[in-house]
Amino acid sequence: MTTTRPVASVATGAAPTVPAEPAARPRPRRGRGFSLLRRGRGFLLPFLILLVWQLIQARQVLPTNLLPTPTEVLRTIGTLASSGELLEHVSITSWRVAQGFLLGSVAATALGCLTGVSRTARDILDPLLQSLRNIPSLAWVPLFILWLGIYEPSKVALIAVGAFFPIYLSLSEALLNVDRKLVEVGRMAGFRRPELVHRILIPAALPEYVTGLRGGLGLAWMFVVAAEVMGASKGLGFLLVDGQTTGRASLILASILLFAVLGKLTDAVLWLLSHRFLQWQDSHSLQGGS
Amino acid sequence: MLLLEGVAKSFRNGFTALKAIDLRIDAGERVAIVGSSGCGKSTLLRLVAGLAAPSTGRVLLNGEPVLRPNPAVGFIYQEPRLMPWLRVRDNVGFALRGRAAERREPVRSALRRVGLEEYASFYPKQLSGGMAQRVAIARALAPAPKLILLDEPFSALDAIKRADLQNHFLRLWESEKLSTLLVTHDVEEAIVLADRILVMHPGPGRISAELRVELPLEDRRQARGFADLKQQLLDSLRHDEAPTLVAHG
Numbered sequence: 351m352t353t354t355r356p357v358a359s360v361a362t363g364a365a366p367t368v369p370a371e372p373a374a375r376p377r378p379r380r381g382r383g384f385s386l387l388r389r390g391r392g393f394l395l396p397f398l399i400l401l402v403w404q405l406i407q408a409r410q411v412l413p414t415n416l417l418p419t420p421t422e423v424l425r426t427i428g429t430l431a432s433s434g435e436l437l438e439h440v441s442i443t444s445w446r447v448a449q450g451f452l453l454g455s456v457a458a459t460a461l462g463c464l465t466g467v468s469r470t471a472r473d474i475l476d477p478l479l480q481s482l483r484n485i486p487s488l489a490w491v492p493l494f495i496l497w498l499g500i501y502e503p504s505k506v507a508l509i510a511v512g513a514f515f516p517i518y519l520s521l522s523e524a525l526l527n528v529d530r531k532l533v534e535v536g537r538m539a540g541f542r543r544p545e546l547v548h549r550i551l552i553p554a555a556l557p558e559y560v561t562g563l564r565g566g567l568g569l570a571w572m573f574v575v576a577a578e579v580m581g582a583s584k585g586l587g588f589l590l591v592d593g594q595t596t597g598r599a600s601l602i603l604a605s606i607l608l609f610a611v612l613g614k615l616t617d618a619v620l621w622l623l624s625h626r627f628l629q630w631q632d633s634h635s636l637q638g639g640s
Numbered sequence: 641m642l643l644l645e646g647v648a649k650s651f652r653n654g655f656t657a658l659k660a661i662d663l664r665i666d667a668g669e670r671v672a673i674v675g676s677s678g679c680g681k682s683t684l685l686r687l688v689a690g691l692a693a694p695s696t697g698r699v700l701l702n703g704e705p706v707l708r709p710n711p712a713v714g715f716i717y718q719e720p721r722l723m724p725w726l727r728v729r730d731n732v733g734f735a736l737r738g739r740a741a742e743r744r745e746p747v748r749s750a751l752r753r754v755g756l757e758e759y760a761s762f763y764p765k766q767l768s769g770g771m772a773q774r775v776a777i778a779r780a781l782a783p784a785p786k787l788i789l790l791d792e793p794f795s796a797l798d799a800i801k802r803a804d805l806q807n808h809f810l811r812l813w814e815s816e817k818l819s820t821l822l823v824t825h826d827v828e829e830a831i832v833l834a835d836r837i838l839v840m841h842p843g844p845g846r847i848s849a850e851l852r853v854e855l856p857l858e859d860r861r862q863a864r865g866f867a868d869l870k871q872q873l874l875d876s877l878r879h880d881e882a883p884t885l886v887a888h889g
Contacts (some may be wrong), residue, residue: 366762441764446775535721537691549734553725632765 420602423607426600431588436608442587444612445576450509450577451570455563457510458517462562465518466525466555476522483515487573489627491580505577512573513566520562524555560624564617571613586612591628593639641667641819642688643786647697648844649683656844657683661697663847664840667786668817672834673826673847680845681823685789686822689715701787711735714780716791716793720772721763722779729760734776735884753812762844765795770801775808788813790822794829806832807859814857828871841878850875 356581400420405601406412407419430436463471490511494504528551536550578587586605593601644663657680665671675681686692687699692708699706701713720729733747750755754774764772773793780788794802806810810833810880811818830837831853839849851873855863 462793531717531719531721532723534691535715535717535723538689538713538715540709540711550723553723556725630763630765632724 415597416599418603422600423603426598427608428602430604430606439586439589440608440612443578443587445569446509446577446585447567447574447616449506450573451513453506454510454570455566457516458562458566459521459559460467462518462521462559463525463547463552465624466522467543467551472522472526479515479518483519485514487576491576495580500581501515505574505580505582508580509570510571510576516565516569517559517562520558520565522557524558524562525551528554556624556630560620560628563624564620567616567620568613571609571616575609585606602623641665641669641702642686642821643698643700644688645698645700647684647687647694647699649680649687649692650695653705658687659844660847661845661847665819665821667789667819670820670822670833670835672814672824672830672836673838673840674820674824674873675832675840675845676825676842676877679840679842681825681840682791683845684840685715685791685821685823686828688787689789690715692754710784712786714783714785714788714789716777716780716788717790718795720764720769720776722772722775724764726764727760728756728762728764728767728775731764731775731881732760732782735783745781746784750782751775754778755808760815770797770805773797774805781840785818787821788817790824790833792818792824792826792829793822795824795826802829803832803861810857810860827870827877828861831855831866831869831873837873845876851876 404420407414418426423433427436427551430439461475465476465479472546489510490508491504494507498507532550532554533546536546574585575587575590578585580592582588586608589605590602593599593605642663642876644661644667647658647661647663648656649658661684663671673681674686684693687694688701688706690699690706690713693707701710726734727805729747729751732750733743736743736746747760748757751760754777756771756774756778759767759771759775764775767775773796777793783819794805812818820833822830822833835853837851837853838847839851840846841848851869853869855862855865855869860866
């Protein structure tokens with residue numbers, strides 16, 4: 351049904367009316383219980399895999415020294431936790447990831463902004479950065495060890511390189527691809543370049559930038575493994591090597607499991623922090639479609 | 641108020657979009673330019689807006705050359721072009737300067753005039769197409785411009801919504817004595833929204849005919865003389881050169 355909405359009179363004119371149209375109101379929110387249940391669906395598949403794995407290995411289908419049961423893996427984690435080793439390994443790996451990710455994302459944000467906004471900067475910097483992007487991560491290892499030594503700086507530098515490229519690429523491309531029609535609205539409003547960047551380009555590029563940050567964080571977790579495998583006495587990567595050299599598959603699987611959990615947790619934190627700024631997105635996932 | 645003298649626009653590739661355009665719009669006058677796609681209508685609008693510079697000739701607004709976008713000129717586009725990350729009130733106040741408290745009243749007033757005061761806190765994704773276009777109109781009205789440029793502003797809407805909004809904004813602009821320059825390929829829209837209609841032809845774009853609309857403001861589509869004027873306009877669009885015509889209601 352169409353209704354009319356009165357419009358206040360203007361100057362000398364009578365009150366013109368414009369028919370009100372139905373707005374696409376957001377769906378009513380469902381209960382908290384429903385929301386928790388929906389989010390909990392993500393645990394279902396890992397739980398089923400663990401269950402099947404447990405049932406199979408309880409019958410020792412494969413040698414347990416090669417594939418221990420999930421309960422054995424959890425027991426290994428429990429032992430590490432009770433001795434205090436787990437906290438130490440997790441802390442040191444997380445700290446390396448945090449430092450590398452911060453360094454990589456700050457550099458990527460600065461250079462991504464520069465090449466996304468300035469054609470001159472793009473012409474000068476982008477070809478070099480794009481060619482560096484194609485260098486395999488392990489190729490950096492000897493160079494970083496040579497330059498920065500075997501200790502922390504080389505590990506952090508490797509993680510920073512890993513985090514850098516997805517963030518740089520997503521931000522630079524997102525800024526470049528902002529709808530020129532929106533930019534024209536800004537120009538009509540009398541905005542100069544800094545204001546156009548601040549009020550149009552950056553907000554418009556934010557969704558892709560967040561995607562880049564999440565990708566960069568994921569790669570930071572991958573690169574920390576390479577960094578710790580190349581020479582560390584502490585950290586989850588070290589546990590992987592330790593498990594391999596001592597033939598303890600449960601320790602290797604425990605490390606892998608911890609990497610998965612920590613990666614997912616940090617990604618969830620990043621998503622939660624960014625979600626607040628992306629509520630405006632007209633995507634089906636924010637309207638309860640997923 | 642607005643004066644174009646011998647304006648031409650050529651591009652680097654050698655294409656000439658406009659040639660020898662002379663146009664004058666007085667304060668409070670509503671002018672429409674009709675022409676087929678590619679005849680240079682939008683280019684002309686961009687020159688007036690200060691988004692592009694003429695190759696030759698001058699564009700003067702209140703006697704001053706237009707070198708860049710001017711706050712006295714509002715632009716309403718074919719599509720709403722709202723910033724999706726801003727709520728309706730922030731979109732409407734997008735071009736306003738000053739502190740938040742100073743922007744509040746112009747925003748509220750503009751939203752009231754388009755009948756969307758209650759939707760101030762909505763995001764664009766929560767609006768229908770017609771409402772989004774009304775927000776875009778409110779955004780153009782908020783800085784209190786003297787001249788509004790319209791680039792087929794209602795073409796994306798269905799016929800009923802389009803007619804409602806055309807009638808509403810015609811009365812609004814009349815009551816506020818706003819000058820408007822509309823470009824459109826819809827001859828009915830030109831007759832409904834303008835007092836004077838210029839016909840443009842391409843190759844390169846030039847004004848080839850001028851028609852005066854002397855129909856009553858209220859519901860022009862039903863006015864006597866509307867059909868004749870529409871036919872005259874269509875005829876002049878079909879022919880390269882047409883005589884100056886005057887339609888009386």
